[in-house]
Amino acid sequence: MAHLKLVSDSxxxxxxxxxxxxxxxxxxxxxxVGEVSKVYQILSRTLEQDLEGKTKAAAGRAFNSLPGWQxxxxxxxxxxxxxxxxxxxxxxxxxxTALAALG
Numbered sequence: 011m012a013h014l015k016l017v018s019d020s021x022x023x024x025x026x027x028x029x030x031x032x033x034x035x036x037x038x039x040x041x042x043v044g045e046v047s048k049v050y051q052i053l054s055r056t057l058e059q060d061l062e063g064k065t066k067a068a069a070g071r072a073f074n075s076l077p078g079w080q081x082x083x084x085x086x087x088x089x090x091x092x093x094x095x096x097x098x099x100x101x102x103x104x105x106x107t108a109l110a111a112l113g
Contacts, residue, residue, distance in 0.1 A: 038088035
């Protein structure tokens with residue numbers, strides 16, 4: 011079974027989408043390993059800074075150093091959160107469209 015791994019080359023990813031994905035990953039990591047974990051702290055610093063260069067590479071190495079079962083659990087939590095976010099955004103867009111149709 012292949013475990014979740016972070017890669018530092020995301021040149022084809024929209025920066026806003028990457029920031030959203032990193033926020034979901036950070037939240038899931040905090041839920042699984044705790045907010046005092048060094049991995050969580052590195053991911054948090056990466057998100058606060060620029061998502062570029064050495065900081066991002068260090069975050070990837072730190073995350074990938076977690077045992078496979080923890081990365082899998084983080085992936086599960088992150089996917090559940092992403093699904094919830096997608097559902098929320100879809101419902102919000104439908105509501106905005108309905109309100110626009112009324113006005």
